[in-house]
Amino acid sequence: MHPPERPRSDQALWHERHPGRRPGKSRPATRIRKPGEPLDPQLTGQDPAATNALITGEHRWAAVSRFRQAGDVPGPEGGPLSSRGADTGSAPIFLIMRRMRTPLIVLIIIFAITTFGLALAPGETPEGEPHRMGLFNAFYVMSYTASTIGFGEIPFPFTPAQRMWMTVSIYLTVIGWAYALGTLLSLLQDRGFRNALDMRRFTRRVQRMRDPFLLIAGYGHTGQRLGRAWDHLGRNFVAVDIEPSQIESLEVDQYFADPPGLTADASNPFNLKLAGLKNPHCQAVLAMTDDDDVNLAITMSAALLRPDLPVIARTISAPVEDLMLAWGTPTVINPFDRFGDHLRMALRSPASFRLYSWLEAGPGSEQPPPGSPPAKGLWVVCGYGRFGQEVVGDLLAEGLDVVVIEPDPPSDEFLAAELDLPVRQLPQVIHGEGSEPEVLDEARIEQAVGFVAGTDNDTTNLSLIAAARRRNPDLYVAGRQNLPTNRSLFAAMHLDMLLVPADIVAREAYARLSTPLLWRFLEEMPQRGEDEAIALVHRIKDRCGQYLKDVWNVELTAWQAPALAGYLDPESVSPRQRQRRHAGQTGRVALTIGDLFRDPDDRDERLPVVPLMLLRDGEATIAPSDDTELHLDDELLVAGTRVAQRELQTILLSEGTAQYVVTGTRMPESWVWRHLVGRRLPNT
Amino acid sequence: MNLEKVIFGFFVLLAATMNLGFFIGDIADANLHSEYELYAAVVVSLITTVLKFGDRTQIGAVHLATSLVADLQLIAATIVWVYADYVSSSGLDAHAMSSIVSLSGGALLANLVSVVLLVIETVSFHRR
Incomplete structure (x- = not known):
């Protein structure tokens, strides 16, 4: 028998919908314990873990992990039915x-x-x-x-x-x-046997890695581009991809190191662990697969298993981006969103964008040609997908007129919700194919200043660009290249701006990971105005040439620059050494950026390096001038040639070179001569 | 009854018995130690070793180790015999014979450990 239905109050219904809350007045809270605060009264003289007491706060994990080594699954661990997975180590020989x-x-x-x-x-x-x-x-x-x-x-x-x-x-x-x-x-x-062998070799090599390495999950075009650039820097990475052909490319292509690769599903955390997610030398995790769900799973695994690691994930969908951002602080790169940002930067501050894209493109990239997209007038955007939506939003935000051409456009309400605009301010949307002359007429292509070919089909994009250019040769044309194999076709079209999703993701990930200061520079530089950017582009070109060489950090710490520490801060070295070093002179020798970059062969010459940024006590100075005085623990971001990098390294490490560069006097290099000179010092 | 267990037990025991058969007798008297018995002991010991391959348990590993020791000792004894018989100028004298038999004695110890392991395994299996 059911109890008779009784009319319930609104409050009772609310509590029914929220089963976690108790109806009635809440308990009189004397004091609410914050998480991590010790229990009151304190349990003294007892091992909390041994007394089965409720352990809270920071001691909880210590206590739990005392009982469980792996700390992976709640509940009793081990035993024959444990999900730990069999030991794969000695399988082949057995x-x-x-x-x-x-x-x-x-x-x-x-x-x-x-x-x-x-x-x-x-x-x-x-x-x-x-x-x-x-x-x-x-x-x-x-x-x-x-x-x-x-x-x-x-x-x-x-x-x-x-x-x-x-x-x-x-x-x-x-x-x-x-x-x-x-x-x-x-x-x-036997396939099984070979897999066992490969797995064993891979696990061994990952375990034996003693240098920092990247874990690249998804070794497609983006991953390969990044992996090759990373390898070129002389650093290590581990690749995981579900496609055997991508992993085989590790053996076929030319690499300096011999990066280990695993053919496995990266969304499986076990495979990520095999690939070194738990390795203390793992530096960062990159989720670079084509599949947004897999990337989300990788982000999740990394956040749960190694919360301390930076994660860079790629996605092309905004909802997935939100889901990823729920897991700690991963860097989510959405190529379409980034392209829209680049377009805005190019519209607003073309010189900054020029410098930005040059530095972001990495070593060996040619200086981008000057030129900026027209910041006034009508833009025609073909294709309103995820890419078109970002571009249209950014163009409208910059106050430009936009016409959208799309064979299958969304409704006005949908468009208004997406672009966050009232319906009457929406851009004009034309139903039809962009290559048809009537459609181009309707879009007023003759009066337009900019054209974006943004469909997800390369052939369509190329023919759209060709049709638009025939009607209006002066157009500023931006195109989207979907497949890396069509690179030569798009290069032959000489577009003003080109979106290659794989490139955008690889470049940003590279800039963020390769040189920690570079990304900060790229973020702060656009605020410094156009003149600064133009000056920097010219300075880099004058000193290092048309092609960007290398960008690296110079840390002026006592550990990284032992030869210079005495000049930067006399207190940081022993008095004896100080005396020896400043044999001929009195007072402190101030060290400026200009001094640091003198050529060790002839100090009147300058090394081909350009200081981009000076970081002191967390404060960044963009493009510091040559007479800026340097202090101990300063950090410099420099662009220059590889030879200059080695020379600079010598200045930082070798006392004799440092003395010559800073003061112009030669110092004996060998131990015997140094002592002979030291004995002749007046005060000893 | 498990045929695999029968064969395994058979060879382990046979290796020990063959070895004992060769070992028994005056240590320096060549007439009391047949070369064919040593040959059989080596062959059976080798087969026992291969039968123990591929067991990943702890007891299996010790099993394999004892067999490898027995193989090593028996093969060493064989080599000493061949050397004394065919190469050495003094021939198969009491000195050579005693070293052959004592080597096989070492193998016998290893084989006995193997048998003990077999017994332990059997007893613990029944208890479970």
């Missing part, structure tokens, strides 16, 4: 042993029987006396007969009885060998 059992036993038995028979078979000496050859000689004869070497009949020519036995033996032993070798070879070609 597999060989187990499979080779039967063939080896067959071989041993065949050998034993034939040797024994031959030892007992009646033989004869040349004089006709009966003779048995014995076990040792029989074993010798069988060994060379079985391996088809065949030295002949020893110690005496065989009797017919011995030959009969030999005939049987030859066939038997050949069968035995063939069986054993056949089994071994088929085992070596």
Whole structure:
């Protein structure tokens, strides 16, 4: 029997919908304990873990992990049904042993029987006396007969009885060998066995990595581009991809190091752990697969298993981006969103964008040509997908007129919600294909200043650009290249701005990871105005040439720059050393940026380097001038050639070079000479 | 009854008995130690070793180790025999014979450990 239905108050209904809350007045809260605060009263003189007491706060994890090493799953761990996964370490050798059992036993038995028979078979000496050859000689004869070497009949020519036995033996032993070798070879070609071998080799190599490395999950075009650039820097990475062909490219392509790769599903945390997610040398995790869900799973695994690691994830969908951002602070790169930002930056401050794209493109990139998108007038955007939506939003935000051409446009309400605009301010939307002349007429292509070909089909994009250019050759054209294989076609079109999603993601990830200061520079630089950016572009071009060489950090710490520490801060080195170093002069020698970049061969020359940013006590100075005085623990971001990088390294490390560069006096390099000079010092 | 267990137990025991058969007798008297018995002991010991391949348990590992020791000792004994018989100028004298038999004695110890392991395994299996 059900209890009779009774009318309930609104409050009772609310509590029914929120089952976690108790109806009625809340308890009189004396004091609310913050998480991490110790329990009151304190349990003294007891091991909280041993007394089964409720352990809270920071001690909780310590106590829990005392009982559980891995700390992966709540509840009792271990036992035969544990989900830890079998030890894959020694699998191949056991597999060989187990499979080779039967063939080896067959071989041993065949050998034993034939040797024994031959030892007992009646033989004869040349004089006709009966003779048995014995076990040792029989074993010798069988060994060379079985391996088809065949030295002949020893110690005496065989009797017919011995030959009969030999005939049987030859066939038997050949069968035995063939069986054993056949089994071994088929085992070596067995897919399961090879997988076990590969897995073992991969795990070993990842475990043995002692230098910082990147974990690149998803080794497609983006991952490969990033991996190659990273390898070029002389740093390590580990790649995981579900496609065997992508991992095989690691062996086929040219790499300085030999990066380990695993063919496995990266959304499985176990595979990420194999690839070194738990390795203390893992530096960052990059989720670069084509699949947003997999990238989300990787972000999640990394955030849960290694919350301290930076994560860079790629996605093309805004909802997935929000989901990713719920997991700690990953860097989410949405190429379409980034392209819109770049377009805005190019519209607003073209010189800054020029410098930005040059530095972000990494070593070896050519200086981008000057030129800016028209900041006034009508833009025609073809294709309103995820990309078109971002671009249209950014163009409208910059106050430009936009016409959208799309064969299958969304409704006005949908558009208004997406662009966050009232319906009457929406851009004009034309139903139709952009390559048709009537549609282009309607879009007023002759009066337009900019054109964006943003469909997800490269052929369509190329033909759209061709059609638009025929009508209006002065257009500023931005295009979207979806497949990396079409690179040459888009290059031949000489677009003003090109979106390659894989490139955008790879460049930003590279800029963020390769040089920690570079990203900060790129973020702060646009606020400094156009003149500064133009000056910097010219300075880099004058000193280092048309192609960007390298960008690196110079840390002026006592550890990284021992030779300069005395000049930067006299207190940081021992008095004796200080005295020796400043033998000829008095007072502190101020060290400026200009001094630091003198050529160690001839200090009147300048090294081909450009200081981009100076970081002091967390405060950044963009493009510091040459007379800026340097202090200990300053950090510099510099662009220059690789030779200059080595020279600068010498200045930082070698005392003699540092003294010459800073003061112009030569200092004895060898220990003996240094002591001889030191003895002649006036005060010692 | 499990045929695999029968064969395994058979060979482990046979290796020990063959070894004992060769070992028993005056240590320096070549007439009391047959070369064919040593040959059989080596062959059976090798087969036992291969039978123990591929067991990943702790007891399996010790099993394999004892067999490898027995193989090593028996093969060493065989080599000493062949050397004394065919190469050495003094022939198969009391000195050579005693070293052969004492080597096989070492193998016998390893084989006995193997048998003890087999017994332990059997007893613990029944208890479970």
